[in-house]
Amino acid sequence: MDLGLKDKVVVVTGASLGIGLAITREFLREGAKVVGGSRRPDNLEKLGHAENLIPVSVDLSTPEGPDLIVDKAIEAFGKIDILINNVGIAPAREGFLSVSDEDWEDVLETNFMSMVRASRAALPHMIKQKSGVILNISSESGRQPDTILVDYSVSKAAMLSLSKALANEYGPMGIRVNAVSPGPTRTPLWDNPGGFAEGLAAQFGMDKEEAIVHFARNVRQLPLGRLGTPEEVASVVVFLASEQAAFVTGAEYTVNGGSLRAF
Structure with a gap:
C-alpha cells in the first residue's frame, strides 16, 4: 500500500528511544523527511538517511524547546506536514501523596505542555498551507489510571482531551488531529x-x-x-498520518493487545 508519505515533512518529539525511534524509522522507510527532537539524539544519528533526517538536541519540557524543533523543520524544509507529539516520561510513584508539586510540574511540562507548545508552533504553518496532521501519543493510562503512575496518567488524559478539542477547531482548516494510545509496550x-x-x-x-x-x-x-512492540505502535501512527486515513480525525486508536475491554 502506497501511503503517499514521500517527501512529507515530519516533526517527531522524543524521537531517539522506544516508540519515538520506531516512528522515526518508519517514516524514513516511507521516504518522509524527519526532524527528530530529543535530549540525547545519538540514536538518530545512527539511522543514516542524512539527507532526510535532522536530529535536534533539545529539551522539550522547556517553553522554548518545541518552538526550536518546529523552527528547524521550517528552516530546513520550508514546511511541516505532520507533527508527532511523542515525548514523555513515566516515573514510578508510591501513590498520590508521594507526588510533590515539582514532580507534577516535571511530568506535565514534559508530557502535556510539550504537546501544547509544539502544536501551537506548528499550527500556523499548517493553517497557511490548509493541510496538516497532528498525532498525539497518549496511553491506555489516560483512560485506566495507574496508582504508581498517577501524574503520568493525568497527563495522558489531558492529551486525549486536547486532541479532541484541536480536531474540532482545526478540522475545517484541513488539519486532522488524532491520538494513539499504546498499552503495555x-x-x-x-x-x-x-x-x-x-x-x-x-x-x-x-x-x-x-x-x-x-x-x-x-x-x-x-x-x-x-x-506490544514499538514497531506495532509506529505502524498505526504512520497509517494515521497518511492519506489512507484522510477521513479520520478526532479519534483515539488503541494499540494495546486488547487490554481495555470496555466500550
Missing part, C-alpha cells in the same frame, strides 16, 4: 537497569523474561498474551 522503560522488568522479576521471584510473560498473561491478562 516493551520500550527501554522496561529493559533499562532499574526498569519495569527488573521490578517485576523481583516482585514475582522470576527472571526478567519469565516475569514479563507472567505479567502479560496472568496479571494484565492481555488477550494476545504478550507485550
Whole structure:
C-alpha cells in the first residue's frame, strides 16, 4: 500500500528511544523527511538517511524547546506536514501523596505542555498551507489510571482531551488531529537497569523474561498474551498520518493487545 508519505515533512518529539525511534524509522522507510527532537539524539544519528533526517538536541519540557524543533523543520524544509507529539516520561510513584508539586510540574511540562507548545508552533504553518496532521501519543493510562503512575496518567488524559478539542477547531482548516494510545509496550522503560522488568522479576521471584510473560498473561491478562512492540505502535501512527486515513480525525486508536475491554 502506497501511503503517499514521500517527501512529507515530519516533526517527531522524543524521537531517539522506544516508540519515538520506531516512528522515526518508519517514516524514513516511507521516504518522509524527519526532524527528530530529543535530549540525547545519538540514536538518530545512527539511522543514516542524512539527507532526510535532522536530529535536534533539545529539551522539550522547556517553553522554548518545541518552538526550536518546529523552527528547524521550517528552516530546513520550508514546511511541516505532520507533527508527532511523542515525548514523555513515566516515573514510578508510591501513590498520590508521594507526588510533590515539582514532580507534577516535571511530568506535565514534559508530557502535556510539550504537546501544547509544539502544536501551537506548528499550527500556523499548517493553517497557511490548509493541510496538516497532528498525532498525539497518549496511553491506555489516560483512560485506566495507574496508582504508581498517577501524574503520568493525568497527563495522558489531558492529551486525549486536547486532541479532541484541536480536531474540532482545526478540522475545517484541513488539519486532522488524532491520538494513539499504546498499552503495555516493551520500550527501554522496561529493559533499562532499574526498569519495569527488573521490578517485576523481583516482585514475582522470576527472571526478567519469565516475569514479563507472567505479567502479560496472568496479571494484565492481555488477550494476545504478550507485550506490544514499538514497531506495532509506529505502524498505526504512520497509517494515521497518511492519506489512507484522510477521513479520520478526532479519534483515539488503541494499540494495546486488547487490554481495555470496555466500550
